[in-house]
Amino acid sequence: MNNTDKKFRRRAEARPDEMLDAALAVFSEKGFAATKVDEVARRAGVSKGTVYLYFPSKEALMEGIVRRAVAPIAERAVPDMAQFEGDPRLPIAMLVHTLQNLLSDPNNLAVPRLILREIMNFPAIAELYRREVLGKVIPALTALVARGVASGQLRKVDPEMTVRSIVGPIVAHVALSEVFGMRPEEGLALDRLVENHLDILFHGISPAGGEETP
Amino acid sequence: MNNTDKKFRRRAEARPDEMLDAALAVFSEKGFAATKVDEVARRAGVSKGTVYLYFPSKEALMEGIVRRAVAPIAERAVPDMAQFEGDPRLPIAMLVHTLQNLLSDPNNLAVPRLILREIMNFPAIAELYRREVLGKVIPALTALVARGVASGQLRKVDPEMTVRSIVGPIVAHVALSEVFGMRPEEGLALDRLVENHLDILFHGISPAGGEETP
Amino acid sequence: MNNTDKKFRRRAEARPDEMLDAALAVFSEKGFAATKVDEVARRAGVSKGTVYLYFPSKEALMEGIVRRAVAPIAERAVPDMAQFEGDPRLPIAMLVHTLQNLLSDPNNLAVPRLILREIMNFPAIAELYRREVLGKVIPALTALVARGVASGQLRKVDPEMTVRSIVGPIVAHVALSEVFGMRPEEGLALDRLVENHLDILFHGISPAGGEETP
Amino acid sequence: MNNTDKKFRRRAEARPDEMLDAALAVFSEKGFAATKVDEVARRAGVSKGTVYLYFPSKEALMEGIVRRAVAPIAERAVPDMAQFEGDPRLPIAMLVHTLQNLLSDPNNLAVPRLILREIMNFPAIAELYRREVLGKVIPALTALVARGVASGQLRKVDPEMTVRSIVGPIVAHVALSEVFGMRPEEGLALDRLVENHLDILFHGISPAGGEETP
DNA sequence: CATGAATGAGCGTTCATTCAT
DNA sequence: TATGAATGAACGCTCATTCAT
Numbered sequence: 001m002n003n004t005d006k007k008f009r010r011r012a013e014a015r016p017d018e019m020l021d022a023a024l025a026v027f028s029e030k031g032f033a034a035t036k037v038d039e040v041a042r043r044a045g046v047s048k049g050t051v052y053l054y055f056p057s058k059e060a061l062m063e064g065i066v067r068r069a070v071a072p073i074a075e076r077a078v079p080d081m082a083q084f085e086g087d088p089r090l091p092i093a094m095l096v097h098t099l100q101n102l103l104s105d106p107n108n109l110a111v112p113r114l115i116l117r118e119i120m121n122f123p124a125i126a127e128l129y130r131r132e133v134l135g136k137v138i139p140a141l142t143a144l145v146a147r148g149v150a151s152g153q154l155r156k157v158d159p160e161m162t163v164r165s166i167v168g169p170i171v172a173h174v175a176l177s178e179v180f181g182m183r184p185e186e187g188l189a190l191d192r193l194v195e196n197h198l199d200i201l202f203h204g205i206s207p208a209g210g211e212e213t214p
Numbered sequence: 215m216n217n218t219d220k221k222f223r224r225r226a227e228a229r230p231d232e233m234l235d236a237a238l239a240v241f242s243e244k245g246f247a248a249t250k251v252d253e254v255a256r257r258a259g260v261s262k263g264t265v266y267l268y269f270p271s272k273e274a275l276m277e278g279i280v281r282r283a284v285a286p287i288a289e290r291a292v293p294d295m296a297q298f299e300g301d302p303r304l305p306i307a308m309l310v311h312t313l314q315n316l317l318s319d320p321n322n323l324a325v326p327r328l329i330l331r332e333i334m335n336f337p338a339i340a341e342l343y344r345r346e347v348l349g350k351v352i353p354a355l356t357a358l359v360a361r362g363v364a365s366g367q368l369r370k371v372d373p374e375m376t377v378r379s380i381v382g383p384i385v386a387h388v389a390l391s392e393v394f395g396m397r398p399e400e401g402l403a404l405d406r407l408v409e410n411h412l413d414i415l416f417h418g419i420s421p422a423g424g425e426e427t428p
Numbered sequence: 429m430n431n432t433d434k435k436f437r438r439r440a441e442a443r444p445d446e447m448l449d450a451a452l453a454v455f456s457e458k459g460f461a462a463t464k465v466d467e468v469a470r471r472a473g474v475s476k477g478t479v480y481l482y483f484p485s486k487e488a489l490m491e492g493i494v495r496r497a498v499a500p501i502a503e504r505a506v507p508d509m510a511q512f513e514g515d516p517r518l519p520i521a522m523l524v525h526t527l528q529n530l531l532s533d534p535n536n537l538a539v540p541r542l543i544l545r546e547i548m549n550f551p552a553i554a555e556l557y558r559r560e561v562l563g564k565v566i567p568a569l570t571a572l573v574a575r576g577v578a579s580g581q582l583r584k585v586d587p588e589m590t591v592r593s594i595v596g597p598i599v600a601h602v603a604l605s606e607v608f609g610m611r612p613e614e615g616l617a618l619d620r621l622v623e624n625h626l627d628i629l630f631h632g633i634s635p636a637g638g639e640e641t642p
Numbered sequence: 643m644n645n646t647d648k649k650f651r652r653r654a655e656a657r658p659d660e661m662l663d664a665a666l667a668v669f670s671e672k673g674f675a676a677t678k679v680d681e682v683a684r685r686a687g688v689s690k691g692t693v694y695l696y697f698p699s700k701e702a703l704m705e706g707i708v709r710r711a712v713a714p715i716a717e718r719a720v721p722d723m724a725q726f727e728g729d730p731r732l733p734i735a736m737l738v739h740t741l742q743n744l745l746s747d748p749n750n751l752a753v754p755r756l757i758l759r760e761i762m763n764f765p766a767i768a769e770l771y772r773r774e775v776l777g778k779v780i781p782a783l784t785a786l787v788a789r790g791v792a793s794g795q796l797r798k799v800d801p802e803m804t805v806r807s808i809v810g811p812i813v814a815h816v817a818l819s820e821v822f823g824m825r826p827e828e829g830l831a832l833d834r835l836v837e838n839h840l841d842i843l844f845h846g847i848s849p850a851g852g853e854e855t856p
Numbered sequence: 857c858a859t860g861a862a863t864g865a866g867c868g869t870t871c872a873t874t875c876a877t
Numbered sequence: 878t879a880t881g882a883a884t885g886a887a888c889g890c891t892c893a894t895t896c897a898t
Binding site: 031033034116117119120121126129130134135138155157158160161162164165167168169170171172173175176179180181182184189192193195196197199200201202203204 | 245247248330331333334335340343344348349352369371372374375376378379381382383384385386387389390393394395396398403406407409410411413414415416417418
Binding site for chain 3: 673675676731758759761762763768771772776777780787790794795796797799800802803804806807809810811812813814815817818821822823824826831834835837838839841842843844845846847848849
C-alpha cells in the first residue's frame with residue numbers, strides 16, 4: 001500500500017486544492033457555464049458529493065480558484081516599489097520582467113485567462129481582483145511614476161495614464177495571442193515584446209536626450 | 215391606420231435588426247448565458263417564436279450582432295493606411311483618434327464589450343473578429359510602422375510588437391474602466407489617456423531629438 | 429378530430445385545474461414530500477415543464493389545491509347562521525348534517541385529508557385555512573350557541589368550548605377512520621355517528637333527570 | 643476526571659435515549675422530512691455515524707420515539723376500566739381528567755403532536771399506535787359505555803359511537819390550538835374545556851326536560 | 857408571417873447511508 | 878465504540894427549441 005493508494009489519500013488535507021486544480025482545468029477547457037460539477041469531481045477523482053463537502057456551490061469553486069491565485073499577490077509587499085529611491089525606470093522594468101516571467105509559464109496563464117473569460121459574470125470576483133491585485137499594483141505604479149516626474153527623472157507625463165502605457169502593450173499582446181490566436185510565428189515571443197515595449201516606453205518617458213534603457 | 219401604427223411597422227423588413235438591437239441590449243445587461251430568448255423577444259416586441267423565424271438559435275443572435283457590427287469595418291478600406299506616404303505618425307494618430315471617437319460613444323462600446331465578455335465561448339465569433347477586424351487592422355498597422363522604420367521616419371523598432379504598444383494602452387484603459395470600474399475621477403477621460411499615450415508613444419518611437427507630436 | 433383530441437385540448441383553459449386534480453391524487457397517495465413533480469405531470473397528461481408553466485413550484489400546487497377547495501367555503505355566506513332566530517339546535521343539526529354529506533363523498537374527503545396530512549409543513553396553508561374556513565365557521569357557531577344560551581333555548585354552557593363539543597366527535601370519527609383505519613364494521617357509518625352524536629349533544633348521556641356530574 | 647465528564651457520560655447506556663430526545667426535539671421543530679440526521683447527531687452530542695450505530699435508519703428514530711412513548715401506555719393496565727362496577731361516568735370523567743393532565747404538560751404534547759404531524763407517512767407507526775394505544779383504550783371505553791347502557795346507568799346510546807363523543811371534543815380542542823393556533827384568550831384553557839365538555843356529555847345542551855331533537 | 861403553449865433534456869444541489877480508520 | 882469523509886441516487890427547476898394554430 002503506497003502513498004498514492006486511494007485509502008491513504010482519503011484524509012489528505014490537499015483535497016480542496018486538488019478540486020480547485022480540477023476545476024481550473026475544466027473551466028479553462030469548456031468555460032464555467034458549460035462545465036458540469038460532475039466533471040470537476042471526476043477530474044479530481046472524487047464523487048460529486050465530495051465537491052460539495054468542500055465548496056458550497058459551483059460558483060464557490062470559481063471564487064476559490066481566484067482567491068488562491070490572488071493570495072500570494074495580495075500578500076506580497078507590492079508597495080515597496082513606491083519607496084524605491086533610484087531611477088524609477090528600474091522598478092518599472094523589473095515589474096515588466098516579472099510579468100514576463102509569470103506569463104511565460106502556461107500554468108500561470110490559466111488563471112488570468114479564466115478570469116478574463118468569466119469575470120463579467122462574476123462581479124464578486126471582479127471586485128476581489130480589483131481590490132487585491134489592481135488596487136495595489138496600479139496605485140503603486142502610479143506613485144512610482146509620479147515620483148519620477150517630480151524628481152525630474154521622467155518627463156512630465158500624466159502618472160495615472162502612463163500606467164496604461166506600461167501594462168497595456170503586455171495585456172494587448174497576451175490577449176491577442178490567447179483570445180484570438182494571433183501570435184508571432186515563433187510563438188508567444190514575450191521577450192521580443194518586452195524588449196520592444198521597454199525600448200519604446202523608456203524612450204517615450206525619458207527626458208530629452210535620455211540615457212540608455214537600464 | 216397610419217405609418218407609425220405598430221401593425222404597419224411590424225411588417226417592415228427591419229425586423230431582424232430590431233431583434234439584434236434587443237438581443238444586444240439584453241446580452242449586454244445580463245450576459246449571453248443568463249439571457250432568456252423570451253426576454254429578447256419581449257424587448258423586441260415580438261413573440262418568442264418569431265425570433266426563431268429569423269434566427270435559427272440563440273447563438274445565431276450573438277453571431278448576428280457581431281456580424282452586423284463588423285461588416286462596416288470589414289468593408290471600409292482599412293489598408294489605404296499602408297499606402298500613406300508621409301510621416302507614419304500621422305495615420306497612427308488618426309487611428310488612435312478614430313478609436314477614441316468610437317469608444318467615446320457608449321453605444322459603440324456595447325458590441326466590443328459584449329465580444330470581450332463572451333468571445334471565449336464562441337470560437338466562431340473569435341475567428342470572425344480575427345479575420346475581419348484584427349486581421350485587417352493589425353497587418354495594416356504593422357506595415358505602416360515597418361515603412362516608417364524603413365524610411366527612417368521611425369526609430370528601429372520591431373513593427374509587429376510596436377502595434378501592441380500603439381493599441382495596448384487604449385485597450386488597457388478601456389478594460390480597466392469597463393471591466394473593473396477603475397476609471398479616473400472625471401470619468402472615462404479618453405482624451406487625457408490619448409494625449410498622454412501619443413506623447414509617450416511618439417517620444418518613444420521617434421528618432422532621437424524627435425519633433426513634436428503631429 | 430373530436431373534443432378529446434390532444435390537439436384540441438391544447439388550449440383548454442381547464443389545464444391548471446387538471447393539474448390540481450392530478451396533484452391532489454398523487455399527493456394523497458404518496459404524500460407531498462414523496463411525490464415527484466414528474467409524476468404529477470404524467471398523471472395530468474402533460475410534461476413536467478408544463479406544470480411549471482402554470483405553477484411556479486411544487487408547493488404552489490399544494491396551495492392551489494387548498495385554495496381551490498377553500499374558495500367556495502369562503503364565498504358561501506356562512507354567517508347567516510348567526511341571524512337565525514329560532515331554536516339554535518336547528519342550524520346546529522343542519523351544520524352537522526351538511527358536514528355529514530360532505531364527508532360521505534370520498535372526493536370531498538381527499539382535500540381535508542391532505543390538509544390534515546401536510547398542514548404542519550405548510551404554515552401558509554394553515555393560515556389560509558384558519559382564516560378562510562375556521563375563522564368563519566367557528567365564530568359563527570360560537571355566536572349561535574351564545575344566542576341560544578342568552579335566549580334560554582340552551583342550557584348555560586360555555587359557547588366557545590361548546591363548539592368543540594359540536595364538531596369534535598365528527599372530527600374524531602373521521603380521523604379514527606382515515607388515519608388509523610379504525611372504522612365500524614359497516615364502513616364509515618357517518619349516519620350512525622351523527623345520529624348518536626346529536627342525541628348526546630342535545631341530551632347528554634345521563635338518563636333523564638340524571639344526577640349531578642360525578 | 644469526574645462523573646460529569648463528557649467522556650464518562652458518553653459511555654452511559656442512556657445513549658440511545660439521548661438520541662431519541664434529540665430526534666424528538668428536531669423532528670418537532672422542523673418536521674421529519676426537513677430534519678437532517680446530521681442535526682439530530684449534533685443535538686445529541688455525537689457524530690452522524692454514531693446515530694447509525696444505534697438506529698439503522700432515520701425512520702427508525704421516528705419509530706423509536708413513538709415506541710418509547712407508547713410503551714408505558716401499552717403496559718399500563720388500561721382494561722381494568724372495563725371491570726369497574728359503579729357509575730360508568732366516574733371512570734369516563736377520570737379518563738378525561740387524565741387526558742387533561744397529560745395534555746397540560748407541553749412535554750407530553752410533543753410526541754402526540756409529532757405523531758399527528760407525520761403519521762400518514764409512516765403506516766408502521768399508525769399501525770403501532772392503533773394497536774398499542776387506540777386498540778386498547780377505545781375498546782375499553784366502548785365496553786364501559788356498553789355496560790353503562792346495559793345497566794341502565796346511561797341512556798340508550800350507541801357505545802361505539804359514543805366513544806367519539808367522549809374524546810372528540812378534547813381532540814378538536816387540542817388540534818385547533820396546536821395546528822391552527824386557535825386558542826382562547828387565556829391560553830389552552832383545558833380545564834374550561836373539560837368542565838364544559840363533561841357537562842354537555844353528561845347532560846346535553848338542551849334545557850332540562852328539553853324537547854325532541856329537531 | 858406570427859403566436860405562445862408545450863416539450864424534455866439537462867444540471868446544480870441535497871442528504872441518508874456507508875465504511876475505513 | 879465512535880468518527881466524519883465520502884458516496885451517489887434522487888429531484889426540483891430552467892429554458893432553448895418546436896409546432897399546431
